[in-house]
Amino acid sequence: MKYVRDIPFKEFVDSHHKAVDEDLAELRRTNEDADVPLIFTETEEILGLLTGLTHPSRILEIGTAHGYSSLFFAKKLPYAHITTIERNPVMVEAAKAEFASRKEGERIDFRVGDASEILNELVSELSDADETEKFDFVFIDAAKSHYREFFEAAEKICTKDALIACDNILLKGWIVEAEGRDAKRHRTSIKYMKQFLEYLQQRDDLEVSILTGADGLAIIRFINEK
Template sequence: MLNEMMFRPIIDEPVLQFMRHDQVQLTGALKDLEENAHERNVPIIPHETVIFLQFYLRALQPKNILEIGTAIGFSASLMAETLPEAKIITIERFELMATEAQKNFDKLDSRKQITLKEGQAADILPELPAETYDFIFMDSAKAKYLEFLPACLRVLKKGGTLAIDDVLQAGTILQPIEEIPRKNRAIHRKLNELFQTIHNDPTLGSTILPLGDGLLLVQKL
């Protein structure tokens, strides 16, 4: 489960440490879950992304949220705590992760805001109703982001936001592919295709934030 990109910052180290440790920290059971994930090297969103999501979602106030990639349920639990009125659908393909996530939801999701769907996103996304979600958070297999993009845009409301996590490959995303280790070249190629597809689509607006390993925000215009 260890993700080497988690430990290769894309911004200056002192700034990274400030963003991670000097901003407001979580409390209670959600803080415990965050710390437990860090101790076990479970890949969850880093704290600078936590702070951004809290800020952005409070401003956006989405009512219906879709998450692709539940892992242990940290991000979904964070979004539920931030938005007490929101309904969240989250998709996880790995049975072990889904089982642990559901246990965490049983403890943290007292308002029953979160519905976990276990299975492949490629199978589940076509079953979801069109233009339903105000906000989509995609944090799954990076090589699949481009494949999932059309389905995400189909279920995203006009004016809604699709947030795609971990898109900068520890800052190596713009390097020539010959300089990329062979094991990472498929992801490198697919992410660059994702950027080109989004940037060349006049129906989409986008921006990239240097949070974690890069957060791509896409708005359906």
């Protein structure tokens, strides 16, 4: 069986990708040239479709890197506010510069630190908040071993109609077949990602869609009242 390792059809999908604007296209090129992690074009398109249909006004993102996906949300949804979390100091400096040099940066609340701690702060900040102050779209794209923890914190601070999208759930196909040296190096992430997906499956109050495009994206919504 052929797995996702080299992202099938990537060139084809990339060749059909339309960037939101030339500034974002250039940011994608510079991120890709410098090997900075960022969402695949296919993931970007799914996120664009979902947010275009649901019109979120408060987006929470876990995992900023150089700020590509935060700026994508901010440009795509000109009325939305984005809170994004990053802990790596090198990434933080780069993202700060990207946000500071664009008007969209004014709608981005950049929280620096470990996502577990920042999420705890956000849970405290929003504990008495009403639905209008909570997040209506969450994008989880950080430490792959911590998705369950991120998800459980995020669900406390999002609206009942929110969507939560989790990137890289296939882990280059290792989630199905973990072979070779690279898979061995990532065995902890693989183990925890499998447990996270099983946990989602066991929850009767969630509708979970597993998409296998790019590196896999899980899209979750709440069926029952939270």
